[in-house]
Amino acid sequence: VTASATSGYGYGVNGGYKALNTYYSSGTYYLYDVTKPMSGVIRTTTAKNGTSIPGWYSVDSNNAWTAYSQGADVDAHYNAGKVYDYYYNTHNRNSYDNSGSTLTSTVHYGSNYNNAFWNGSQMVYGDGDGSTFAPLSGALDVVAHELTHAVTERTAGLQYQYQSGALNESMSDVFGYFLDSGDWLMGEDVYTPGVGGDALRSLSNPEAYGQPSHMNDYVNTSSDNGGVHTNSGIPNKAGYLTISSIGKSAAEKIYYRALTVYLTPTSDFSDARAALLQSAADYYGSGSSTYNAVANAWNQVGVY
Ligand SMILES: O=C(O)[C@H](CCc1ccccc1)CC1(C(=O)N[C@@H](Cc2c[nH]c3ccccc23)C(=O)O)CCCC1
Numbered sequence: 001v002t003a004s005a006t007s008g009y010g011y012g013v014n015g016g017y018k019a020l021n022t023y024y025s026s027g028t029y030y031l032y033d034v035t036k037p038m039s040g041v042i043r044t045t046t047a048k049n050g051t052s053i054p055g056w057y058s059v060d061s062n063n064a065w066t067a068y069s070q071g072a073d074v075d076a077h078y079n080a081g082k083v084y085d086y087y088y089n090t091h092n093r094n095s096y097d098n099s100g101s102t103l104t105s106t107v108h109y110g111s112n113y114n115n116a117f118w119n120g121s122q123m124v125y126g127d128g129d130g131s132t133f134a135p136l137s138g139a140l141d142v143v144a145h146e147l148t149h150a151v152t153e154r155t156a157g158l159q160y161q162y163q164s165g166a167l168n169e170s171m172s173d174v175f176g177y178f179l180d181s182g183d184w185l186m187g188e189d190v191y192t193p194g195v196g197g198d199a200l201r202s203l204s205n206p207e208a209y210g211q212p213s214h215m216n217d218y219v220n221t222s223s224d225n226g227g228v229h230t231n232s233g234i235p236n237k238a239g240y241l242t243i244s245s246i247g248k249s250a251a252e253k254i255y256y257r258a259l260t261v262y263l264t265p266t267s268d269f270s271d272a273r274a275a276l277l278q279s280a281a282d283y284y285g286s287g288s289s290t291y292n293a294v295a296n297a298w299n300q301v302g303v304y
């Protein structure tokens with residue numbers, strides 16, 4: 001039986017050319033990447049617009065993944081590889097569990113499904129309805145957002161409710177920025193494909209999409225697990241102010257250290273401030289300009 005790692009290519013959700021790490025076996029090509037230094041693999045499957053996951057391997061007959069319907073598969077696979085590389089190269093973390101476990105992404109989930117999620121074991125992406133969303137794996141910041149939920153689950157374990165949940169959300173948006181740092185927007189590459197310039201969220205201007213950016217405007221609600229996708233605007237704004245002040249590289253270091261060393265399941269916004277200050281002190285010294293910039297950022301959003 002002839003089977004081997006192969007190199008293919010395809011077009012993503014927005015038409016971009018993407019080189020793909022694929023696998024050939026008995027006349028069929030698979031989105032199955034064996035090239036990473038992990039015990040597992042990076043693999044992409046399709047739910048065929050049903051809700052049974054992981055569904056079936058995404059396959060192709062000639063390793064040219066160029067069909068329009070394959071765009072979601074192409075981007076889920078390509079973007080998962082990019083996020084894997086980011087965590088490995090920038091933070092020396094081998095997959096979400098730091099043990100090189102397999103990364104599975106399932107696309108074409110549901111019918112006109114306008115969302116995406118990490119289900120505790122894998123990433124899952126809807127195709128969107130073509131109006132509110134294009135297939136959600138088409139956005140690198142969305143893929144990074146989902147995979148960061150997996151990292152958070154295995155490290156800080158921030159409970160997905162109220163302030164710890166909004167912090168969990170913010171960590172995913174901030175790492176989404178680290179992967180896709182051309183703008184302060186979240187999901188812009190797949191949100192409302194017919195409308196330009198808008199997004200799901202903005203880290204620099206949370207209010208633009210109905211989020212608070214100061215503790216005075218914290219939304220007390222039981223909806224959405226205590227408003228986790230709303231109140232994340234407050235730590236997101238602090239993240240924007242921090243990154244703008246100390247730069248991306250220093251911010252990546254203190255955010256990753258806070259997430260993996262200091263934060264716990266019940267950490268709230270004030271604990272996040274303390275964890276980031278401690279991380280800044282660890283790297284740059286307490287009283288350093290970096291330390292002071294972090295304090296100032298959180299002061300500006302009313303978190304002490
Ligand atoms: O990972 C997350 O935090 C979100 C997971 C949502 C979910 C949770 C549980 C089961 C199913 C789906 C998915 C994303 C999200 O922020 N969703 C928001 C916004 C949103 C997307 N599609 C929507 C459709 C309707 C209403 C809100 C939304 C939400 O679910 O609130 C993250 C990046 C892009 C999509």
Ligand SMILES: [Zn+2]
Nearest residue numbers: 145149169172
């Ligand atoms: Zn999230």
